[in-house]
Amino acid sequence: MALTPALSRAAAVRTLTLDDALAIAMEQNRDIHKARAFGDLVQGRYLEERAAALPGLSLNASAAYSRDESQSALMGGIAGTRTRGAELRLTQTLFSWGKIGAAIRGAKEGLKTAEDQLRLFQQGARRDVTVAFYDVLLAKELRALAFSNLQQKERHQAEAQKRLAAGVATDYDLLAAQVAVDNARPELIRSENRIRTAKELLRLVLAVDSGAEIDVTGSLEGALVVLPPFEQSLATARQMRPELSESRHRVGIYRELLQIASAEDKPKVDLAGGVGWHQLEAAGRSWNGPAWDVGVYLTFPFFDGFRTKGKVQQARSDLRTRELEEAQQLDSVSLEVRGAGFGVTEAEQIVKALTGTVRQAERLLAMAEQGYQLGVKIRLEVEDAELNLVQAQSNLARARRDYQVSLVNLAWATGVLGEVP
Template sequence: MKKFSFVISLFCSVFLVNGQEILSIDNALQIALENNYDIKVIEKDLEIAENNTSVYNSGYLPTASVTSGAGYNNNSSLLETADGTKIEAHNVVSTNYNASLGVNYVLFDGLNRKYSYKRLKEVYNLTELQARQVIEGTMLSLYLAYFEVARLSENENNQKQTLDISKRRLLRAEYASSYGQNTKLDVLNAEVDVNNDSINYLDSQRQLTNAKRNLNVVLGREADITSFNVDTDVQYAIDLNLQVLLQNALDNNVLLLQVNKGLEISDYDVSISKSGWMPTVSANGSYGWNKNINDEPVGFSFANSQQYGLNAGVSLGWNIFDGGRTKTNVQNAKIAMDAQEIEKEQFTQELTRDVYNAWEFYQNALFKLQVQETNVQTNQRNFERTNEQYKLGQISSIDFRLAQVNLLNAERDLSQSKYDAKNAEYQLLYLAGELLNN
């Protein structure tokens, strides 16, 4: 059986950080391909489609049947000859035995069998494309779920750092207050910020755990496995070209390939419908045996009789007029094929639009990523200077908190832009039909 599979090279083994497994993107992909439920279901559909292409389902093989039977009769009879002689028989028992072997073969059926068998093969090819669609869709879902875990992991880490800074600020404020260097208000403000940061940190942990459960569903494993980390290092493609992506999309997009395959199947549907105008020729042969036993033969009947022999024949059938049913079927098949041609034009146009939109989103995401990287560096320098001034008592706690929040927001925006760009890249590859190659 043809296997719709590809080899995943594992470049990273399992590492442990703080007692937790680091799940690499390649390892996650391998787990998903082995365990994802949608992939398991489509594999069964492939098996069914392959069975349908078997020669046993083609109509090219003859049919053979064996029949046998036995009969029992108990009759009474009265016979009278021409001269008036009467012959009476009561409770005359007779038995009958028969058996036969018959073979039938369709020599010609208007090419219906030929085109139906070719159609089944194309349906199998269509199912292969559907399997590829499921695999690519699973990969895309995996990447989205994986990078969401990565983003929330960075967010949790940033929230923890913010909370640690707020705790150190509260401790400093309490020391300063005990020595009369600031007011109780500074302590209260620091306590409020610690409480808010604690809540935000707990929320970030909850969001991260939920994202890990979502990832586990895609991986096809238990949802409560959350004691793992993911790789937050992201590499971007450097050789993507819009025109190449457009051409690849028109050549390799799995949904467009399914549309084209549907057109091929519809062409066979037209040919199958036309077979109704053609004659059918069948050949048949049988070998039979029949035996009768009469316990008390009456008149000219025999006590025993036995027949056996070979019979063969050829039959021709031609439905000259079927009330216009074949004509209607052919017309409807052609109309359906025309409709699919229109759908193909529409889908091609929509696919081209989607590639352009995805490319523009990708370029904007890369630009935002560069801007956010610069923004984080600026906010980092600003916070470092603000922190030094706050230690020297040159600025208020409000200014310190503002610089702290600005840095947190900048880091959060950078993380979002980082994974938005990578997800946009994968979306482009998906549209171009190149996801399996990357």
């Protein structure tokens, strides 16, 4: 019964693959939820702007009593009247100098910016989750290396004890082996703490409840890929990066805002009409019947104190600013793509170099241990070989993690991370 809590905790651990983690992020990441909420906002703005192009209908009803003694002589002694009425009124803009059309087009561009933001946050979440996932794998790999190193030191300690008992070693050899064991423990402790920290970061980007215990499964090893030319990657980024698409759509919005500002002092034609029923009561008599009216109205604010001119000047400035920001963003994306490509190349070269180094370090350690057993190598040479192997294995694990992350960064820089071709 004493093992029940431990078994319960072990059963509660949720082990995730990279695909599992990405699927959770797409459902629970808070930035993605914010982007979807922004999409609802711009959808509402689009409906608001589109309403100006549609007819407006209203139902009005009234009941009133009025009395004016000053009018009684004129009205044959009738001073008080009661009126009742109900009518359905319609208003429709017929011509607005392109103002309504520009507002609708601008709102449509706003809808596209919401889609761009959703893609941006989805790709950002994929990048963050993937990096955090590989960080956990790296921490677990370094912990395994630290544990293996400690076990090896403990085996050497046991061997030193046997050699001391056999009279072929000294107390110094046993003490040196014990010190090596003690020096290996702190790295194991640090590696275990790195695992906990990496898991907490992964839980954060996944927006998983803090009470849920998670673990990951996977490998840092992966096939080396052939990079496309920089020009091809840059062309892909210009087409696929959500930030660039959003910037283009925002330029479109400000272009329409300029059109709206230019139409402020231009003629506007509206249609208005109504149909209903009116009743009048006075002096004990009642009159009622249908009523209707219809008209076309022209509004031409040809002089507004140069207010429209000021709005147009501001709109042009805003449009120019957005165009310059778009150009700056293109330059920034170009730099990001080039840097991401350099990062992949660097990580690939390091992986290739360290793969051979690990094999050499393993062979060197085997030769040192065999020589020590034969009495032709000293303990210091064995320890140097062990240290070189641990360093080579640790560096290779970090290099493999860096290579996987560099591929993710390149996919993010070109705007294709997680995109369906």
